[in-house]
Amino acid sequence: MKTRTKLLIALIFISIIQLTFPLFFIAAKERVLETGKEYLFRIQPVDPYDFFQGRYVSLNVPSLTYTTDNPDEFKRFDIVYAEFEQDSLGAKITHLSHTKTEHSLKLKLYAKPNNKMRIRLPFRRFFMEEYKAKTVEHKLSRSASDKNYVHVKILNGDFVMTDISSNGKSLITGKPVKSTVLLQ
Amino acid sequence: MNLKDFLEDCREEKIIDQPTVDRMYAHFLARDKQRSLNAQKQSQLNENRQNNGLIIAVSIIGVLLIGFGIIYLFAHNWDNLSRSTKTLLSLLPVFVSVIVNTYTVVKKKDNVIWQESAAIFSFLATGSMLALILQIYQLPGIENYFFSYWCVLCLPVVYLLKSHSAVFCAMILMLLNLTSNPMDQSALYKIPWFGSLIMFSTLIPYFKRLFTLRQPDTLYMLHQLFVPLLICFSAVVSVSGSESSVWLILFLILANFHLFGSSIFLRTKDRTPTIMAILGYVGVSLSLTYLLFKENWRFETILQVETHDYRLIFIPILFGLGIFQVVRYFSKEKISTQNLYKLLILIPIPFLVMDYSGINAFPAYQITLLIVACLAVHFAQNNKDQWQIYPALGLITVIILSLPFTVGSSLNFFLFSLIPTIYYLIPISLVEEKNKNTLTAGHIIILCFQFLLLLIASFEGFWIAVKTLHQTLSTFQLSLITIICVGIILNVIKMRKQLLNHVNGMLALFSLLVPVLIWIGCMSSIGIEHLYSILLLIIGIVILIFSAKKSNLTVANLALGLIGLVMVCRFFDLKMSLTVKGILFILIGSSFFFANYLILKSRKHENKN
Numbered sequence: 001m002k003t004r005t006k007l008l009i010a011l012i013f014i015s016i017i018q019l020t021f022p023l024f025f026i027a028a029k030e031r032v033l034e035t036g037k038e039y040l041f042r043i044q045p046v047d048p049y050d051f052f053q054g055r056y057v058s059l060n061v062p063s064l065t066y067t068t069d070n071p072d073e074f075k076r077f078d079i080v081y082a083e084f085e086q087d088s089l090g091a092k093i094t095h096l097s098h099t100k101t102e103h104s105l106k107l108k109l110y111a112k113p114n115n116k117m118r119i120r121l122p123f124r125r126f127f128m129e130e131y132k133a134k135t136v137e138h139k140l141s142r143s144a145s146d147k148n149y150v151h152v153k154i155l156n157g158d159f160v161m162t163d164i165s166s167n168g169k170s171l172i173t174g175k176p177v178k179s180t181v182l183l184q
Numbered sequence: 185m186n187l188k189d190f191l192e193d194c195r196e197e198k199i200i201d202q203p204t205v206d207r208m209y210a211h212f213l214a215r216d217k218q219r220s221l222n223a224q225k226q227s228q229l230n231e232n233r234q235n236n237g238l239i240i241a242v243s244i245i246g247v248l249l250i251g252f253g254i255i256y257l258f259a260h261n262w263d264n265l266s267r268s269t270k271t272l273l274s275l276l277p278v279f280v281s282v283i284v285n286t287y288t289v290v291k292k293k294d295n296v297i298w299q300e301s302a303a304i305f306s307f308l309a310t311g312s313m314l315a316l317i318l319q320i321y322q323l324p325g326i327e328n329y330f331f332s333y334w335c336v337l338c339l340p341v342v343y344l345l346k347s348h349s350a351v352f353c354a355m356i357l358m359l360l361n362l363t364s365n366p367m368d369q370s371a372l373y374k375i376p377w378f379g380s381l382i383m384f385s386t387l388i389p390y391f392k393r394l395f396t397l398r399q400p401d402t403l404y405m406l407h408q409l410f411v412p413l414l415i416c417f418s419a420v421v422s423v424s425g426s427e428s429s430v431w432l433i434l435f436l437i438l439a440n441f442h443l444f445g446s447s448i449f450l451r452t453k454d455r456t457p458t459i460m461a462i463l464g465y466v467g468v469s470l471s472l473t474y475l476l477f478k479e480n481w482r483f484e485t486i487l488q489v490e491t492h493d494y495r496l497i498f499i500p501i502l503f504g505l506g507i508f509q510v511v512r513y514f515s516k517e518k519i520s521t522q523n524l525y526k527l528l529i530l531i532p533i534p535f536l537v538m539d540y541s542g543i544n545a546f547p548a549y550q551i552t553l554l555i556v557a558c559l560a561v562h563f564a565q566n567n568k569d570q571w572q573i574y575p576a577l578g579l580i581t582v583i584i585l586s587l588p589f590t591v592g593s594s595l596n597f598f599l600f601s602l603i604p605t606i607y608y609l610i611p612i613s614l615v616e617e618k619n620k621n622t623l624t625a626g627h628i629i630i631l632c633f634q635f636l637l638l639l640i641a642s643f644e645g646f647w648i649a650v651k652t653l654h655q656t657l658s659t660f661q662l663s664l665i666t667i668i669c670v671g672i673i674l675n676v677i678k679m680r681k682q683l684l685n686h687v688n689g690m691l692a693l694f695s696l697l698v699p700v701l702i703w704i705g706c707m708s709s710i711g712i713e714h715l716y717s718i719l720l721l722i723i724g725i726v727i728l729i730f731s732a733k734k735s736n737l738t739v740a741n742l743a744l745g746l747i748g749l750v751m752v753c754r755f756f757d758l759k760m761s762l763t764v765k766g767i768l769f770i771l772i773g774s775s776f777f778f779a780n781y782l783i784l785k786s787r788k789h790e791n792k793n
Contacts, residue, residue, distance in 0.1 A: 004289070004290070004293065007289050007344060008286070008289055008290065010340070010344055011285055011286060011289050011344050012286075014340045014341075014344065015282040015285065015286075017337065018278055018282065018310060018337050019275060019278055019279070019282070021333070021337060022271075022274075022275070022313060022314065022317045025317060025321075026271060026317065026321075029321040056324075079367070079368050079370055106367070106368065107367075108367045108368065122327070122367060124324060124327075125322070125324045126322055127319045127322060160321050160322060161322040162322075
């Protein structure tokens, strides 16, 4: 075989990988979007910039607390799975364990485990259009009493953020959100 | 006599006959023509190559700009589009880059411009594609191995397109990859530095080729600098742990690079050090002296490991590699004074062991380093090897500087005054015979430092400040200073011929006088600061007379400047009436004009003769 043919075959192979690699990524995330369960977490935002990925709203999600009787089960920097329950003040952790369940989220324990653990959530950035990000930030920071949420779909430890809403209205599309939990 | 005349002469002397003359001359003409043609071709080729380089550079910059433009365009969001459209759009640049790559491989196989541009475009397209897809699903790149994916997807381009600029892109991505901080790092393969290491190892075939062929020249030089810097920087960024363990890892990496840079594989034919060897040598010296400024090394904490701390694997690996390289080097070369310093990698080990087991290794380390540096200077003087003299001098300087750093004693100023002295007295063996009456720029800088020291010493207030430092040196530190002084004296005895030869020994005498005078100043209880001003004035006048004799205007004005400087300093210091000070200044000012006038006049006089 000539070197050029060899090179060409290698190139085609690499190109296929380059083009299909993101598809796996996309497939996994699409599955979460399709079958994941939606939870709403309260937020307090600011708005910075990422060189590669553009403008985003930094979501200041307050840590959740989890009360347990036996904190010795967990170690610091452990990877754990949390199950949630929705109420009108945002999602709450109902169960924390080392085993994955259908609607659990993968988390890292940054604080030292004790009876009342503070748990940091991995929702930090919400990317959006340059000008929209500024108005969203403005709308969100206007009043502290507003009910601001980030909508997250959760499946098998993985998650996808879908929306940001303020007082039942999506800040991305401007339409009222479908979720019924919020409007109680 | 040209060839034709010579041949004619030969024919007349009946050495050769006419046909031979004709044939020889024809052959000579043909050869001459061919030679000139070849030279022309060569120069054209060189010109082409230069032009090519420019075009390559410009096209690379162009592609970079276009690529960044694409990233910027897409880095804006586009919320109105559906998710599938967004995904398709983000894949578009990769499609284009695949087409460009295929075209390059099929049609422009040997065109460097196409290869480099296609490679860079491929990098940027893949990067923008990944950034966009992560953005669509609201995933921050730093938590999601963004740089790892990017680098892995593009690495094959280095070999497929034989691109050199892609290597730089990949190296930058590997470094950026270390900044990513994914949530789950429980397994080795999930840790960013491990990914970077694996990615770097895929570049090894490229570097092996580059370092064996040593072509292209610029890249060969650049990568000797870039690779060690990249690795050291990565080590600093990614090693978590105590300061001492970071120090040890850096030291071992640099020592390894020095050994590799001077190994049989890389070294030049005339044995001048390669860039990598110099970088390694400087780095090793710096890291050795770093320990001098810390009395508590705390190497006993080196084994205290947190979970997922892998640096302890690297220390033995790097150490073993270093030992292997030393053994390999000395299996082919005889041990001589020129390459003995390669054993440098072994110097810290006994001290580290001592510190680890709780013994205070600091004094032993100081004295060993000093003696090693002195021996290195001694041998390097015999070999006239400036690549060893100056690093060893640097080591001695840092040892001298580290003493005042820990103890505030009145002898500190004396220690400072030793530094310019050693920089003159020790490299004197490098001064060549023909330069024995000239001063190099280095000598003038040394001289300026010495004048500055004397000038500082001539202030009364300075000595009051110095005498308030009450800490006393321990006997050990005093003996260190004694070793340095004895070393300087031995050096003067050893090099006495060269020292007396260079500028009639004036500079050597002055270099010795300055520390001695400052030492007297440090020790004496009565203030002798006026002595320094008087000395400076005398030196100024001596130089002035000397330069007037040689009618050298620059030196004369420098000497006058020195005298003026001393006077200005005294203006703030001495309690004289303003009238006297005024008269003094007028005298100095007019002496400038007078001296210049005299010199110019004597010059004219000489010219007439």
